[in-house]
Amino acid sequence: MTMEHPSPPSEGPVAELVARARAAQRIYDTWTQEQVDMAVAAAGWAIIEPKRNRELAELAVADTGVGNVEDKVRKNHRKTFGLLRDLKGARSVGVIAEDPARGIVEIARPVGVVCAVTPSTNPGATPANKIINALKGRNAVIVAPSPKGWSTAARLIEFIHAQLDRVGAPRDLVQLLPSPVSKASTAELMRLCDLVVATGSQANVRAAYTSGTPAFGVGAGNVASIVDETADPALAAERIMLSKTFDNATSCSSENSLVIVDAIRPRLLAALKDRGAVMLDAARKKVLQELMWPDGKLSAAVIGKSAREIAERAAAQDAAGRAGWLAIAEANPRALMVDEDGVGPEHPYSGEKLSPVLALYAVPDFDAAARTVERIYGHQGAGHSVGLHSTRPERAMHLGLHLPVSRVIVDQAHAIATGGSFDNGLPFSLSMGCGTWGRNNFSENMNYRHYLNITRISRPIPERVPSQEEIFGEFFAKHGVA
Structure with missing residues (x-):
């Protein structure tokens, strides 16, 4: 069971999107790891299939005027395929880790509804990455694209919906903020969701961090x-x-x-x-x-x-x-x-x-x-x-x-x-955390674990209390007891 977001009630098209996402996520929350992994594969195949990939790349360049088609084809494939490799066999449903020596069991829980803010520079690859990671954690996700990248994101989500149909997943797990995307509608979506993952301008990242919703944003590149x-x-x-x-x-x-x-x-x-x-x-x-x-x-x-x-x-x-x-x-x-x-x-x-x-x-x-x-x-x-x-x-x-x-x-x-x-051993991602140096709250490549809550069960283990000598011995030996 996923707790509802504590934001004040809201009406209108954005609130309706979120309500539909919550209803879909409650269904998805009951899915097994095997079912979830099928949904993840479906979303990945939506962009990796060569004809769809090329259509998205061509649409991205035509609408944004940014980048070139052949490299976007390669990026859409490589980034998505690499992410799917990283997720293959990763546990994100139920018990995901057990440590008998410490008496700890870790259980993966969804965050709920994710607001995914994405840039015009990667209007296909970045939404796909965030959607797949969100689905891996049994979340629903609503994409808030750059206005220039809206048509590419819309086409991508059409492809994803067709693939979700094949595995019996609710289409409302993956939605798109309606056009025209505005700062006001994006801000409302941020406020109503359970987690914001923002990639793009520093203005978007700052808005995510001040939205009142837990957020991951990335620092400036240079x-x-x-x-x-x-x-x-x-x-x-x-x-x-x-x-x-x-x-x-x-x-x-x-x-x-x-x-x-x-x-x-x-x-x-x-x-x-x-x-x-x-x-x-x-x-x-x-x-x-x-x-x-x-x-x-x-x-x-x-x-x-x-x-x-x-x-x-x-x-x-x-x-x-x-x-x-x-x-x-x-x-x-x-x-x-x-x-x-x-x-x-x-x-x-x-x-x-x-x-x-x-x-x-x-x-x-x-x-x-x-x-x-x-x-x-x-x-x-x-x-x-x-x-x-x-x-x-x-x-x-x-x-x-x-x-x-x-x-x-x-x-x-x-x-x-x-x-x-x-x-190399870095996780496939299009969102790189920059730590406190870049005014971020994480310094990793964003990955599926950032889209999870983790509950820990703690059981008693044999007590081990260290002696005073173990803790202070080296300090006392060097500086004496005072």
């Missing part, structure tokens, strides 16, 4: 990666370009800055150039800055656009340099790079760019690199993650011990690896 003098420049460049160009750098895990030790800089820049990155001179850097931040805020003119399209747009507003920009565009670059040495609001390249544009910082050694990343995260991105390309394992440990990051991604394509990968 990933920096260090390339030290021991790295293989070709391998590092290959990984960086794969990460930076994937889906036109729409991921919060895409590198925004490269902090490069001087000894490897010429070889790394050559390797990046060989893989389609173009370095801009100071004049073009200024033009690009005016295009990207015309009023101090990152412009939709560049978010999720290809490097070629960005160069073409720069050409349109730079009459004097038009020919040069068009030559860059004609070469079909994969990424644009600028040298940077400053950090903060007066240096917008030091922040998140959501586009295939990289800021390069030159440093004399690894210690200076770590300090530079710390400066960058003091401006934006604290708590998220840092990349490292190095053969010195102790350097990853140094970053993990001293930088305000929840993940250190070593010798991997950062945007591919941070949210879980088949060749």
Whole structure:
């Protein structure tokens, strides 16, 4: 049995959605683990089936203008398939753990109705991830998408409903906030649900945390990666370009800055150039800055656009340099790079760019690199993650011990690896907690356990009371008894 949310009574379309979700969830609450896992598989197959996957990817790009179809196809498949792998065999119904030595039994309980706030950058993959995790915990879920991503989320949920029908699950387990989505309707949904999981703008995350409902939100992205003098420049460049160009750098895990030790800089820049990155001179850097931040805020003119399209747009507003920009565009670059040495609001390249544009910082050694990343995260991105390309394992440990990051991604394509990968041990997720550094209440990759309440049964065990010597012996030996 799931307790009703204690919010005041409410009427209207949002309240009706929640009431229907609660009725469906009460039915779903009685399902066995086997039945739940069938519902999870059904929701996963709704997006993974190739024709549906491609339709969703095409719709996402057409409606949002962000990213590219082929990468969204890959993302929809890979992120969902990886999540299903993580959930395979995981216990989320009834007893999920027993520890006889401690006399503890853990029982999984649903949270109830989940409000899933999702961004326009991933209008298919992120809702699917949250829906599947919510269903794994026997919850109902209502998606509150970005207005630009509404049609993609609506089509996804149509596909999910058809698959839920096949396993006999109530359709109202998965619903969508009606269009037009507004701040007011999203806020009401947050208030009426039992749990909010918010991914997207920091405004949405702050709204989730102040909604009065328990919430998980994620911090701002602004990933920096260090390339030290021991790295293989070709391998590092290959990984960086794969990460930076994937889906036109729409991921919060895409590198925004490269902090490069001087000894490897010429070889790394050559390797990046060989893989389609173009370095801009100071004049073009200024033009690009005016295009990207015309009023101090990152412009939709560049978010999720290809490097070629960005160069073409720069050409349109730079009459004097038009020919040069068009030559860059004609070469079909994969990424644009600028040298940077400053950090903060007066240096917008030091922040998140959501586009295939990289800021390069030159440093004399690894210690200076770590300090530079710390400066960058003091401006934006604290708590998220840092990349490292190095053969010195102790350097990853140094970053993990001293930088305000929840993940250190070593010798991997950062945007591919941070949210879980088949060749690392992180859970597949599109929502990465950033800890208290990023004003979050968790620092893990969000996973199905965040969608559960866990009840613990405690039974008596043989008493074990330590002696005073066990507790204070070392302290007394070193400092005496006073």
